[in-house]
Amino acid sequence: xxxxxxxxxxxxxxxxxxxxxxxxxxxxxxxxxxxxxxxxxxxxxxxxxxxxxxxxxxxxxxxxxxxxxxxxxxxxxxxxxxxxxxxxxxxxxxxxxxxxxxxxxxxxxxxxxxxxxxxxxxxxxxxxxxxxxxxxxxxxxxxxxxxxxxxxxxxxxxxxxxxxxxxxxxxxxxxxxxxxxxxxxxxxxxxxxxxxxxxxxxxxxxxxxxxxxxxxxxxxxxxxxxxxxxxxxxxxxxxxxxxxxxxxxxxxxxxxxxxxxxxxxxxxxxxxxxxxxxxxxxxxxxxxxxxxxxxxxxxxxxxxxxxxxxxxxxxxxxxxxxxxxxxxxxxxxxxxxxxxxxxxxxxxxxxxxxx
Amino acid sequence: xxxxxxxxxxxxxxxxxxxxxxxxxxxxxxxxxxxxxxxxxxxxxxxxxxxxxxxxxxxxxxxxxxxxxxxxxxxxxxxxxxxxxxxxxxxxxxxxxxxxxxxxxxxxxxxxxxxxxxxxxxxxxxxxxxxxxxxxxxxxxxxxxxxxxxxxxxxxxxxxxxxxxxxxxxxxxxxxxxxxxxxxxxxxxxxxxxxxxxxxxxxxxxxxxxxxxxxxxxxxxxxxxxxxxxxxxxxxxxxxxxxxxxxxxxxxxxxxxxxxxxxxxxxxxxxxxxxxxxxxxxxxxxxxxxxxxxxxxxxxxxxxxxxxxxxxxxxxxxxxxxxxxxxxxxxxxxxxxxxxxxxxxxxxxxxxx
Numbered sequence: 001x002x003x004x005x006x007x008x009x010x011x012x013x014x015x016x017x018x019x020x021x022x023x024x025x026x027x028x029x030x031x032x033x034x035x036x037x038x039x040x041x042x043x044x045x046x047x048x049x050x051x052x053x054x055x056x057x058x059x060x061x062x063x064x065x066x067x068x069x070x071x072x073x074x075x076x077x078x079x080x081x082x083x084x085x086x087x088x089x090x091x092x093x094x095x096x097x098x099x100x101x102x103x104x105x106x107x108x109x110x111x112x113x114x115x116x117x118x119x120x121x122x123x124x125x126x127x128x129x130x131x132x133x134x135x136x137x138x139x140x141x142x143x144x145x146x147x148x149x150x151x152x153x154x155x156x157x158x159x160x161x162x163x164x165x166x167x168x169x170x171x172x173x174x175x176x177x178x179x180x181x182x183x184x185x186x187x188x189x190x191x192x193x194x195x196x197x198x199x200x201x202x203x204x205x206x207x208x209x210x211x212x213x214x215x216x217x218x219x220x221x222x223x224x225x226x227x228x229x230x231x232x233x234x235x236x237x238x239x240x241x242x243x244x245x246x247x248x249x250x251x252x253x254x255x256x257x258x259x260x261x262x263x264x265x266x267x268x269x270x271x272x273x274x275x276x277x278x279x280x281x282x283x284x285x286x287x288x289x290x291x292x293x294x295x296x297x298x299x300x301x302x303x304x305x306x307x308x309x310x311x312x313x314x315x316x317x318x319x320x321x322x323x324x325x326x327x328x329x330x331x332x333x334x335x336x337x338x339x340x341x342x343x344x345x346x347x348x349x350x351x352x353x354x355x
Numbered sequence: 356x357x358x359x360x361x362x363x364x365x366x367x368x369x370x371x372x373x374x375x376x377x378x379x380x381x382x383x384x385x386x387x388x389x390x391x392x393x394x395x396x397x398x399x400x401x402x403x404x405x406x407x408x409x410x411x412x413x414x415x416x417x418x419x420x421x422x423x424x425x426x427x428x429x430x431x432x433x434x435x436x437x438x439x440x441x442x443x444x445x446x447x448x449x450x451x452x453x454x455x456x457x458x459x460x461x462x463x464x465x466x467x468x469x470x471x472x473x474x475x476x477x478x479x480x481x482x483x484x485x486x487x488x489x490x491x492x493x494x495x496x497x498x499x500x501x502x503x504x505x506x507x508x509x510x511x512x513x514x515x516x517x518x519x520x521x522x523x524x525x526x527x528x529x530x531x532x533x534x535x536x537x538x539x540x541x542x543x544x545x546x547x548x549x550x551x552x553x554x555x556x557x558x559x560x561x562x563x564x565x566x567x568x569x570x571x572x573x574x575x576x577x578x579x580x581x582x583x584x585x586x587x588x589x590x591x592x593x594x595x596x597x598x599x600x601x602x603x604x605x606x607x608x609x610x611x612x613x614x615x616x617x618x619x620x621x622x623x624x625x626x627x628x629x630x631x632x633x634x635x636x637x638x639x640x641x642x643x644x645x646x647x648x649x650x651x652x653x654x655x656x657x658x659x660x661x662x663x664x665x666x667x668x669x670x671x672x673x674x675x676x677x678x679x680x681x682x683x684x685x686x687x688x689x690x691x692x693x694x695x696x697x698x699x700x701x702x703x704x705x706x707x708x
Contacts, residue, residue, distance in 0.1 A: 092491060094491055094494060094495055141682075148685075149491045150431060150491065150494075151681060151685055153491060153494055154627075154631055154677075154681045155678065155681050155682065157624060157627065157628075157677075158628075158674050158675075158677040158678035158681055159674070159678065160674075161624070161628075161670055161671075161673060161674030161677065162670075162671050162674035162675060162678065164670070165668060165670035165671040165674065166671065169668065169671075289502075289620050293498070293499065293502050293620075296495050296498060296499050297499055299495070300492075300495060300496060300499060304492070331507075331510060331511075332510075333503075333506040333510065334503060334506055334507050334510065336503075337499060337500070337502075337503030337506070338503075340499055340503075341484065341500075341503075344484050344485075344487070344488075344496060345484060348487040348488050349488075
């Protein structure tokens with residue numbers, strides 16, 4: 001079956017000369033093994049596992065849950081890391097206060113939720129609060145030290161220390177959980193078979209609705225960002241700025257305004273992610289450095305300044321964390337960093353990064 | 356203040372005198388400080404000796420390795436605290452501790468060199484990984500490596516004893532001296548700190564150090580005139596790792612314990628704060644920064660409470676102080692000092708406005 005697919009691809013590819021066909025033509029062995037891996041993965045996900053395989057590999061329920069948790073966690077990581085990588089790509093500013101913005105957004109969203117009782121409204125509040133803080137940071141501090149990458153980074157580090165302490169002051173050290181709204185609570189049936197009953201009926205996977213909805217929202221935001229970057233005028237300006245901001249400013253575009261907008265947007269995204277994190281898990285002291293590190297690793301793995309890279313990196317890191325949790329509990333976090341080191345050694349600019 | 360006065364006043368004489376007196380007058384502040392530190396045990400209590408000055412010197416050494424990389428190599432490596440932590444853990448596991456199930460109880464003269472070797476190998480490897488990327492990326496990569504080590508120590512119980520770490524890690528007894536008691540330990544620390552300070556000063560003026568600074572300022576040009584920039588950077592990481600590793604072992608002997616927090620994310624960031632606040636322009640900056648940090652750490656809590664503020668806002672003070680330094684004096688306290696000296700000198704000569 002795999003060879004048939006490959007042959008068909010080769011024939012069509014040779015005629016049209018499209019990239020995939022040419023790649024299959026040049027690397028028939030790699031294409032074959034890739035096809036086998038894809039089919040094996042599909043089988044892993046869709047088919048009920050035979051008894052012997054379950055004995056060796058563990059329950060299928062665990063595997064599928066880790067897979068879904070990993071993918072949805074990847075969605076959350078993408079929300080945090082997208083703003084980080086956008087800010088880095090355009091302004092060369094490694095914003096080490098990004099985790100603080102995430103935490104701040106979570107707390108503000110929690111407060112807004114308590115006040116208004118609306119979960120959706122809290123996203124707006126968190127976005128606006130963090131966007132204002134981000135814009136203020138850009139206007140008041142970073143504009144004054146443009147081009148001094150290291151100094152900017154040190155300033156963000158100082159800010160993160162102060163922010164963290166102030167947030168402990170206001171909200172204390174206890175974990176805060178943001179309530180899932182009623183219309184999103186409860187499980188959703190999915191068409192994926194987890195196991196077979198003794199009678200032979202299939203048991204289907206039930207998965208929390210809120211996680212699926214949030215993952216869909218993250219995908220939508222990702223697609224929206226891609227469209228905004230590639231189909232709008234302001235997106236064109238941002239891409240031009242990533243490539244050569246001096247030239248963009250020479251051409252008469254208002255680069256400073258662009259910087260403020262991008263910083264505010266990236267900070268706002270982090271703030272919204274804070275609510276998502278507070279709903280998925282909880283927000284507490286220490287989550288800021290956790291998510292700062294997560295975005296660092298995501299961006300290093302995916303490629304700095306690249307939005308598709310952030311998506312890929314977030315997916316890889318989310319999956320590795322969750323699978324690590326299931327299959328080698330003690331070293332779950334370390335597995336993530338091993339991936340990072342391997343990527344760094346083989347491809348220092350990241351998987352989708354450019355030199 | 357008095358130090359600088361003698362230095363400037365003697366300069367004209369030094370110019371006419373022989374090389375030795377010129378050297379003496381140029382280095383009189385350093386020599387006076389060194390003399391003071393050597394004589395300190397006669398006057399100070401054990402608390403001041405170990406918990407203030409000893410801790411300052413050890414932290415200063417680890418910060419010195421960061422200062423060497425950042426100041427001369429342009430590579431802000433946040434992995435130095437991790438190198439120190441790894442050396443500390445290694446000497447605990449290879450040497451003695453209160454946990455006979457993990458510690459191997461090898462004699463110190465096997466354990467200490469091996470610990471340094473392990474830590475230097477790690478530091479060099481981390482350097483080789485991060486030196487492949489440029490400038491600002493170094494911070495991100497080394498921060499990620501440092502936290503990887505932190506989580507490893509936190510989650511691993513078979514070697515690092517997880518969250519608890521190790522207690523009762525004694526300094527060894529050799530040459531008939533118990534190096535665990537305050538005064539010998541102080542002299543051991545002072546000797547190592549002084550040696551590494553001089554070594555960094557020497558290397559910074561040696562051909563290797565000059566080439567490293569060249570690679571910092573213009574790597575492409577250095578590459579073009581035939582220097583292997585990568586090799587210089589990795590060698591710099593190795594050299595810095597030696598200092599950090601010795602500092603890490605002394606830190607364990609001084610504190611008598613080691614736990615994941617010793618090389619945690621907070622400690623990593625504190626070390627960067629120390630180096631930057633002191634100033635990356637001169638090796639002495641690392642020790643000045645460490646001194647300020649230790650004084651704040653020891654007394655700020657009580658001072659804050661005494662003034663009527665919440666003592667728990669200590670981190671805010673540290674963060675704000677760090678921000679002020681980064682915003683207004685990027686070259687740290689040393690920069691402030693140098694500018695003050697220049698202004699004093701110019702006003703004395705009547706050039707000042």
